[in-house]
Amino acid sequence: MTEDHMTDGFATRVAKAVAVTGPLCAGIDPSADLLADWGLPDSAVGLRTFGLTCVEAFTEVVPVVKPQVAFFERLGSDGLAALEDVLAACRDAGLLAIADAKRGDIGSTMEAYAAAWLDPTSPLAADAMTVTPYVGLGALQPAFDLAAASGRGVIVVTRSSNPEGRALQTAATAAGPSVEDQLLADIAALNDGGLAVAGTVGVVIGATLEPSAFDLADLGGVILAPGVGVQGGTAQDVGRLFGACAPGTVLPSASRSLLAAGPDVGALREAAMAERERLRATLG
């Protein structure tokens, strides 16, 4: 799988991996609480052990993992060094990794964030990164371009799974559509000829929310759907929201509900397989 990204785009790589193992993105969320639950120290050593345990458990069980950058960054440069080791382990295992970084800036600054997470020579290189679009989708272009050039992806938060985001995300643009529907339409255009590689740009859409006006089957990119498990989303919600989307395009994401099974590798693996099969039954 690590060899494919010079030829396949991100969406194709995800679809191939989902075809093997089923649709589930497993979060790697070493919060202080979970480190304590796993009997690990609240240190870079703890973060590294937590992350490498997840990689061992989830390899060949799920198609994609999603390390939450904030929990590594909390411990500064030492924490980020632990994340570099976790991302290297993913590459070695052929396990796709989405860096959940939620970066978002303009110009040369956005270019620098893209280089950090998407340049194949970076120690933090992942297969995709998440970004936020408050400064406008167009400002994120340096990330889209670098992702397309390297077979990687950029995943734009459009509908977050939390209630506090609804007022902004449903605001009406001067062009008519809501902020989130306009973003979805613009991203569909990027995926349909707007970039060198189709399927480079994906979206985050919370699995706990109502359907939007935009037909998600037309997106042409990966849909990352957090909120399955603890946040209240069920496999049924996933089916209702995303059932019309092409197989291999939807990645429901679960974190705490899986990680509560740790630190035992076998128990983590079983939790992920059970969730994966529930989702496979719904998404086909």
Add this chain to the structure above:
Amino acid sequence: MTEDHMTDGFATRVAKAVAVTGPLCAGIDPSADLLADWGLPDSAVGLRTFGLTCVEAFTEVVPVVKPQVAFFERLGSDGLAALEDVLAACRDAGLLAIADAKRGDIGSTMEAYAAAWLDPTSPLAADAMTVTPYVGLGALQPAFDLAAASGRGVIVVTRSSNPEGRALQTAATAAGPSVEDQLLADIAALNDGGLAVAGTVGVVIGATLEPSAFDLADLGGVILAPGVGVQGGTAQDVGRLFGACAPGTVLPSASRSLLAAGPDVGALREAAMAERERLRATLG
């Protein structure tokens, strides 16, 4: 100045510093281009030298510096270690530092970002951090709470200085106001009794744009105004947009126009003093 933050809030600390040196936030932006211009290697060593040179030049010349996190993150954990050293040098020098991180997430994840940049015990501790509000202002509450508890600040991007952000930022919320005006009103409420310490929450408003409907004199927090210099904003623009705001609340920010004077410390200092005096004449 380093002792004050247990008693004074962020806005008070900024106002005191501006009263001493005048209103200017100096960016610390070690892009690959600027490292090359300064004859520095594109490495953590180069980042560290660049940042420490800026701290030496700008101490007692400007009230606040703003390291751009992306340019350090570009080089991974080694780059972030260089930023830790630059932030430590700011603390030692009594120079206020805003970490320009533009983070934005929800729940325990936002809490982790806040701990990274605002917890006094973190190696990345700064006096304030910038955040983006796409997931909703309410989701950023963990950062506001930690900032208030530690005499630090959170600066929310409301109007970015780039054209690509206008469609989203001017979209109409269901309540009536535009996204950016609603944010400004909500932030004013946080600063007026909504948090334990008044003046904890500031905003980013590009210095190159037209006035908004919200009266910025009512914000009750720091206004960080990027775009002075290379991005086209002038001291006159600053006066037109922010002239009615209380002295010590507005921090126009310049980066490339100052940093082009480096790597000579004396030349950097002179460039900052000249810009500072232009702005002092406008903002009074």
